[in-house]
Amino acid sequence: MRVIVVVGAGSIGSNIAYHLVHHASFDASKDKVIVIDREGVACAASGKAGGFLAQDWSDGTPLQSLARASFKRHAELAKLLNVDYGYRPMDTLHVAFSERGGKKSVWWLNQDKVSRVSVMGTTSNTAQVHPRLLMNALMDDAVKNGAQLVLGTVVNIDTSTNTIHYIPKDASTAEETMTYTDIIIAMGPWTGTASAWIPNIPSSINGFKAPSIVFKTSDLPQMVSPHAIFTQISMKGKVASPEIYPRPDGTVYICGECITPDTLPPSPADVAPSPADMEELKKLAAQVIPDVAACPVIAEQACYVPVPPGNVPVMGRVKGYDNVYVAAGHTVWGILNGPGTGMVISELVLSGQVTCGIDVSGIMDGGVFAVDE
Incomplete structure (x- = not known):
C-alpha cells in the first residue's frame, strides 16, 4: 500500500490532502493519505488570516500561473465542497x-x-473566503474520501527507514511511529525546523x-x-x-x-x-x-x-530524495495559492509530473524546488 503523509494541516496541507484523494489515480483501497498536525486543522496562520484572494496581483512574477489557477480553483471549490465558508467575489x-x-x-x-x-x-x-472554515471543509471532504487526520507532534523523521516519530496530542510522553512511502512537509513557518531531519530543506524558512x-x-x-x-x-x-x-x-x-x-x-x-x-x-x-x-x-x-528565502514558495521534491516533498513559504498568499499548490503537489507525488497546466518553471526545476538557502 502507498502511504502518503502530509505534515501540517494548514492551507497548504489541507489543499494537498483534498487534491490527493481526488486525483484520478488515487485508489482508496490501495492508497492512504495521512495528515498529521500538532494542534489541528488551520491552527496557525491559515485559521487567522484575512482570506483575501486576488487573481492577477502576482502577474509578472514566478507565481503568476499558480495564482491565476488558484483563484479559478477557489470558485470551483465553492461549488464542489457545497459548504458555506464565506466565499464571495468582492x-x-x-x-x-x-x-x-x-x-x-x-x-x-x-x-x-x-x-x-x-x-x-x-x-x-x-x-474572499473565511480561511478556517475553508480548511475545515477541505479536510472534512478529504477524510470522507479516505484521508486520515492525526493530531500529534512530529519529533523525528528517519528518511533511512521512512519512519515518522511523533507524540500524540492526547499523550504526554508516549512516542509512536508511522511509516510512509511518500512524505510532504507543509509546516508553514515551522518548515525550517524539519531541516534537522531532512538537511536539504531550507532552514531559513521562518x-x-x-x-x-x-x-x-x-x-x-x-x-x-x-x-x-x-x-x-x-x-x-x-x-x-x-x-x-x-x-x-x-x-x-x-x-x-x-x-x-x-x-x-x-x-x-x-x-x-x-x-x-x-x-x-x-x-x-x-x-x-x-x-x-x-x-x-x-x-x-x-x-x-x-517567509521563504527569496520570497518564492519552496515547492517540490527535496533534492536527494525520491519520496520527500516540501510545500511551504507562501507568504501572505498562502490562502490564495493553496488550491493550486494542492493540484501541483498531488500530481507530482502521484504521477511524477505536473500536468494541470500550472507553469511552475520559476518555482521548480525538474520537479525539485528551485529555491536556494
Missing part, C-alpha cells in the same frame, strides 16, 4: 485617510477622514508576526458592504496601512503591522497577540471605521506568516 478599494478628508467612499468608512479612493480590484478579479482583530457586526448587517479595504492612514503624525475585510457572516476582520515583533515560538499554541498590537489596531479602527469599532470584539489574535 470589490477592492485603496482608501487614504488624513485630517483633510471629505471624499465620498463606502458608507461605513469615516467619510470625514477619507482623502483619496482608488479601485484595486472588482468582483471579476478579487474575492515567519513574521501579524496581529488581527475581529469585530462582530452581525446585529447591524447594514453597517458593512462587500468591499475589501486597503488603507493608508496618515493622521496624528503616524502612518499605518491596516487591511479591512468585512465577511458575509457579519464580522469585520482587520489586520496590521506588528509593533512588538517576537521570535517564532515552538508551537502555534504558543502564539499570543501583544496587548500593544491589539490596542493599536483598535485605535486605527476607531479612526477609520468608528461604527464598526464600537461593536464587540470577538477575536484578538496573532499568527506568523511564513
